[in-house]
Each structure stands twice: as C-alpha cells, then as structure tokens.
Amino acid sequence: MAKAYTPGLKVAARTTHRARRLLPIAGKVCVSVGDVVTADDVVAETFMDGDITPMNMANRLSCPASEVAGLMLKQIGDSVEQGAPIARSKGIFGAFKTEVISDATGTIEQVSSVTGQVMVRGAAIPVQVRAYLSGKVVEVLPREGCIIENDVMFVQGIFGIGGETEGIIRVACSSHDQILEADLITSEMKGAVILGGARMTAAALRKAIEVEAAAVVSGGLDDEDLKELLGRDLGVAITGSEKIGITVIVTEGFGDIAMAARTWRLLADRAGRIASVNGATQIRAGVMRPEILVPLEPGENEHEVDPTLAKQAGMLDLGTTVRVIRDPYFGLLGEVSALPTEPAVLGSGSRARVLEVRFPDGATAVVPRANVELIEG
C-alpha cells in the first residue's frame, strides 16, 4: 500500500472552501447562483411526510376489521383533529354506541379491512437548511440544495461533539500549551467560539455551557471528562447530534496535549472574527472530521505558506516535521532523522516499516510509520 503513515489534519491559512448544503429529501431551493448569503440564511427547505399514528379501530369499536370502513365518520383523505370523533359503532338496537376519537391531528391515510387499522398522517414537518458558511452561491442543485463558496481559514479537528454553530472567536488561553481551566471563561464569552490551548477541563466545559458559549476549541480532552460531559461512555465515534448546549472540538487528541502552535496562532490572530464551527465526527467509511471555518477578506492571509500541504506534496522525507500519535511517545513533535527501508522488529515483537524521529531535546526514537502524522514545520 502506498501510504504507511497518516496524513495530518488540514490546517490552511487560506483556502477556497465549498460547503454542500443539501436537503435530506427533495424540496425547494431558496437561492440562486451568484447570491451572497450569510451563515444564518435559509438556502433550501422542504416538508417531510408527517408522523403516522396507527389506531387499532377494530379493537376500539369491538367489531370485525371488515366493518371498520362502514363505521368511520371520516373517510380517507379527510382532515381530523385530535380528540374529535372519527368512528362510531352501531351499538345494540341503536343504543350504547361507542364513539372513537382521533389520537392525532392530521389526515386519514388508510383504513384497512384486513387488520382494522386506521392510519392518521400528521401535518408535514418543515425542514430547513441554513447556509452555515457566509459566501457566494456558486451552484444550485435543483430540488436538493446548493453549494456555497468562500475563501476561508480552515482548521480540521481530530474529534468533536455537537453540531453546526457559529460565533465570534474569543481567546481564553494565552498560549497553545496552556490548560483551559474554568476561571479563564467569562460571561463575555456568551455566543462565542472559545479558543483554549492544551487540554480543556470538565470544569471549563461546564463553565462554557453556563455562560452559553457557542463552542470550545482546544488541544486535548480527558476521556473521563468527555464521559462526564455526555453522561455516558462514548462507544463509537459518530457524533454531531449531541444536545449538550455547546459544540466542542478537540484539535489533537485525548489526554494532556497542547494544540499545534501554528493552529493556535492562526485562530488567535482571528480573534473577534466570526467562525462557523461543526463538531460532527465520523470515523468510518467516509471519514468526517470536525471543522472551524473563518471567512476571510480579499487578500487576507494570502502569503501565508501552508506547510502541511507542502509536506504532503513532498510526502514523508528527512527533516519533515511529524507528530507521534501513539504511545509511548504520544503527542511528541519531532523531525524525521532517518527513513530505513527495511521493516524493523518493534518492542511488541511485530515487524513494521519504521522511521527515526529526533525530538527537540536531541533524543531520537524509532517509531512505526503508521504511528506518525505530518504536521507543520
């Protein structure tokens, strides 16, 4: 296989980003090509079939299923109100009639003569898709949605929880390696995207929820704190639908780990600007990582070199800066100092292709190529 190492997450000072904004089912697109939209604008909408409420009418009327249709006061296609009568039994000699009231408001969709079931379809449910990213509509996908384009600063995280939101970037930590503690979060951060540094503590996250911040972005998070935040142990990394009152993005990994210095600087330099943030993570077929998008002005960040992409283009090479992403050196940054071609025997006894990393203190270590990712220089 061609790549034995993990390409790093994308951290781009300036890139043209296209956001596909699609309805789950066909509907109406509210924008046209060339329209300029803001993150909050509705770009497409539709109605989903309403909920179905089944009613076992034969049971309720105490009659055979085949007689249900004849006892209905409302017919297929008729509108009904919750609590209003929709069927009445014949009774005994015209007396003791049983009246059945509707369990739901909606339209009668089906009356079965085999099972005696009546289906009431509720009102259609509106579904709206917002722009999420401010920018220009560059393509309309008829009945599906649109594509919005803008030049943005783009930061991918490694893991997140919570869905799409936006807010002004507020810097809480003074450096990329400062732990995000609760006392660094203030009430002025309401509605903001809070920039931390290294690990964020459970108390800091509770405080962020308390001040109604939109999102918190920091380098690391303890699994125990995640468990406390979610109220359960997260089993599978498919996230985005959590309703915990905040979106959280971890940029590096679990445990005590500082945010990459360049990522932190790029975000901190944009303090006061609006960022679109999505914590949704899916680590399976079709990987989805959390993201932070900051729309840029023309010319802004244009001369910032993107070392991640430059290194990726050159692949793994001597002098490439990498981060070790597995114990016993987890989180350490270093430079590739040797690239032996032959597989080596690891401490675990397995044979694998390896590389040698030189850490800033001059020490070196041999690690499997699968256990490093490329990072900025």
Add this chain to the structure above:
Amino acid sequence: MHSEPDLPDLDPDRIKVIVATDCGSTTTKAIMIEEVDGVYRQTFRGEAPTTVEEPFADVTVGVVNSVTELQELSGRRLIAEDGTIIRRTSTDDPVGCDIYISTSSAGGGLQMMVAGVVREMTAASAKRAALGAGAIVMDVIASNDKRRPHEQIQRIRELRPDMVLLSGGTDGGNSTQVVQLAELVAPAKPRPRFGGAYQLPIIYAGNTDARDEIERVFTVEDDATGGFDLSIVENLRPTMERENLGPARDCIHDVFLEHVMAHAPGYDKLIDWTNAPIMPTPGAVGDILQTIARTQGINAVGVDIGGATTDVFSVFDGTFNRTVSANLGMSYSISNVCAEAGMDQILRWVHLDMEERELRNRVKNKMIRPTTIPQSAEALVFEQAVAREALRLAYQQHKEFATTLKGVQQQRTVGDVFSQEVSGSSIVDGMTLDLLVGSGGVLSHAPRMQQTAMMLIDSFEPEGFTTLAKDSIFMMPHLGVLSSVHERAAMEVFEKDCLVVLGTCIAAKGQGKPGKPCFSYRMSGGTTASGALAYGDLVVVPLGAGETAEVEVAPARGFDLGNGPGKPITRTAKGGPAGIILDARGRRLELPEDPEQRRQAVTRMVKATGMYDDLELAPNGA
C-alpha cells in the same frame, strides 16, 4: 489463443487457473489459485485500495490494480488492453485465467431491515436468513418488540436500508398480524441508501395466505418516492417446527445483485466480468465454513474480528448461523468494547501495572486514529486484552442467537422434569466444537502464534479437544464463492494454504478448587509426554506443524473432556506453533477475584505459553 471476457462453460476439469477478488471497504484483495501437480494451491496474492468512492467511483479500478499486482508477481498476463480480465480458451494458453470470481463488502456491504410478527420466532428466523445471506441487520421490527407502533414507524423512517425482509405467520395460520406489520412498513416509506427513484426492494417470506394482502399494501400508486419492488418467496417459517431459510436467502442474494450492486459504482461492469454471481463477503465465508463442516463431518466456528465489527460463524450438526456484532472491533469500535465490557473486565487479562485514566485516553486515541499499531510490548498486551473481551462478547451474542427454534411445542415426560432443556436453547456447544478458526488483524497479525491461540481459548473457552487455526490472509471469502463453482479446488486450497493450524486445545469442563487434581494425560505418536494437571494449571506440550499425537486424558471426578464427567478419552491432536495446550483452568473460565491472585494466575498463564517471552515489558509503556 485467448479472448477477453468470453465467459467459458464452467467445466471443473478445465479450470486450472483461478483469479478471485474480495472487494472490501478499504482494500481489494486478489488471489491466484492454480492446479499444481494435480492439486489446487493458492500461488500469488495482490492488493490495492478499493475504489468505490470518489475520485474513482468505479470498483473495477481497484480490482484491476490488485489483479495487476498478481500479474506482476506471477509473470502471467491477466489484464487485457481494454482493462478487462483475460479468459483463456485452452489450458495451454500462458495468458489469462480460466475463471474469475468475486465477493464484495464495499460501500458498507448489504444493509437490511427485518420485520417479523413474533420477535423470538418469525422475526428471529428472518434475522437468521438475513445474517446468513451476509447482511448487516440494522433493526428487527416485531409486533411484540415492546415499542409502540408510532415508535416503530419512526424507527423505520430513520433507517435507510438496501432492502426489507418481511415475515410472519405460519402457512395457513392467522394473517392479520403480518399484514398489520406491512401496514406499518409501507406508510413509513423507508428510504433506500441510494435515494432517488430507487424502488426499495421488499422480500415477503411469510404466511402464504397473506400474499394478496401484502401485494395490496405495497402497491403504491402515484408515489414520487419511488415506491416498492416486492418479491414474494416461500415462507421462512412454514410451521413452528420448521425453518426454511433457503428461498429467502437466495432471494436476498438475487436482490443484492440486481438492485444494490447495480447501484454501486462500477458493479455493472464487475457483474459482467465474473463467472459466478458476486456474493456479499460474509455470505461467502459462511458458505466455505458450511462446506468444510459438511465434507469433514465436523462442527466449526469461525470469527473475523475487524476494526469496526466482529463476525462469528458457526456450524453445529449441519446448522449454520452467523452473527455480526456491529460495534465490537479493534479500532473504530475499540472504545465501545471498553464501554460494553468495562475496563475491569479488560484489565483482568493484564499481568502488568497499567493506569486506567491513561488507558482510557489511549483507547480513545486509537478510536480517532484507527490506523496506528502497538509499538511497545505493553501496548500489545493491552490490545490483546481488549481483543479477548471483544471476542468474548461477540461469541456470547452468537450463542444467544444460535438457538433451536423457539415456540416449538414439546412433549415432556416425567424424565424431563429435572432437565433445563427448553426450546430456544443454544446449539453452540463448546464440547462438540472440533475446529475454531480466527481471522482479522489482531488475530492474524499477532507477532506470535501462541498469542493468537490464547486469545481464541480465553474468549471462546473451547471444551474437550479443539483444533485451533487462523486464516492468515483472510482467504475464506474467495474460497466461499469458489466452492459454489469448484468445491474440490476450494477445499484443497482451504486445507493447504488458507488455514494455519496453531495447535490443539484440550480443556476440562467443570469447576474445582485451585490445586486439586483436574486431569492427567499421556501422549504418544508425534511426541511422548505424560503428567497431571491441578485445577488452575495450564501446560503446553510442543508438537510441530503437520505432526499429530494420540492423547489419552483421564479427568478427575466432576470434570469432563468429552466422554462424560470423570471418564477417560483418547483422541488424535494436531500440532502447530502453539503446540498442545492443556487447560485445567475450568469451564466456565473464571479468574480469581482477588487482584493479586488474579495477576499471579495470568502471569502463570503467560509464562506457561511463553507468549510474551523476551519482550521488554515495563509498566505503562514507559
């Protein structure tokens, strides 16, 4: 001399060169099988990334790449100018192959929703049919599944299955309930994954008397959502006492090919290329395991532990069962294994000091960066401990699912009063299990075979005599589809190249007190050895690959090794790199509750097998 995909008649006698691929979610694996001196052998293998996703969006690109690797390694030209796989017209032709076959689990495999009237009866039978056909069962809807009808409808609406299997009622019985189920499914309008105008296939395999009503319910007029494509097959539970899963399974395979595969990128081409229908990967694994069990007259269990899921297959007395544990795996799902089993259960297999907070973070880091591998010996010990629990949980689910038919009326006699046997008891019996095969990264790529053997023993707890093996390069899918075309070739390759026999486990069933006698043994043939084991002991007697030994074991009172409690038994045991493992730790296998005693017990086990010998072990991976 040769021609491009002009598919020849499948005359087994003229099939000498076979190319088979398995298109997995991430990798397409190709193997070449050739007849060498009258015996079929797997000769070359190649692999390439699967290409169903953008930018290729054509599965055949990955197939051609993997077969090109075969071509380069074998020196035999297999790919024609136009990029197709060359078929040869005569057995002298040095170019091309005689047949090309494939399996597929790319694009998420086959995802199904299953509905049946009674959860423990028709719904369970329907689930067995779907799993046996190689599907991932997204949910089982049953009239008695304790969800209210509107909750069931809501659930159906959320799912996006490739097809729905609906069953319910015995032939000639009450048809109301199954029609009621259909009436829940139809208005919920489950939307297929492929969207658009794709007509969602519904397979009805229930009460034959209800067929007209089912057709009425699923005939949707004026429907912009695409409607349904209804297939009706024989009832999968025609009577309470009989399951008839074959027609439903066959129909699932047909619908898979006609609808699901046809919508996956490039599969229309691939279907034309192959000489036999493309099978879902797990369905093919099930087929080869059934073929082995049938031809050798044995009971077998196979397990494939992946990053996200664990599949367990079993054949006991000719009855096949398969389960998929969707969230038990070693990378994407590793965190779920820890959540389900509990960290205490995992750490009971570890003989080193490890700090729980640190381990929890490591587990999550593996989940979010699933491609990393253990570097230190400690990381390996921990990962193999997690694997034991993942396998144990998956097997437990399998045992609960693989049962005799529930709902069968039984006549009971006075003699049955003290028997706990009821309908619906598990047919999986550790004592009658002959062959246990493991595959998947953590088992196949363990640095030492003893580690693989011990992971299998600790999680499956085989009793009596059980041969342990691994499928080193996961060739079983290829051989499964091959067995439908050329059974002899499939069996020969399976025995000679696919299976790596690790050794034999001989384990006593029963519980005792530590240090008290459990069983004695005497071996002759490939090795000569004798001795006695106390309860709690584990002894390994080396016996090389390809060697066998006659083993006579005499259990102490209360212990069973296959011939009844306390009764001696003699059987032939196969050797392998892990040797013959004599296990007197008891069944069920329970480790001491006291942490220090437990650690001593695990340390003794580690030393007896030598599985971590010579590795530099230091606490906490330092």
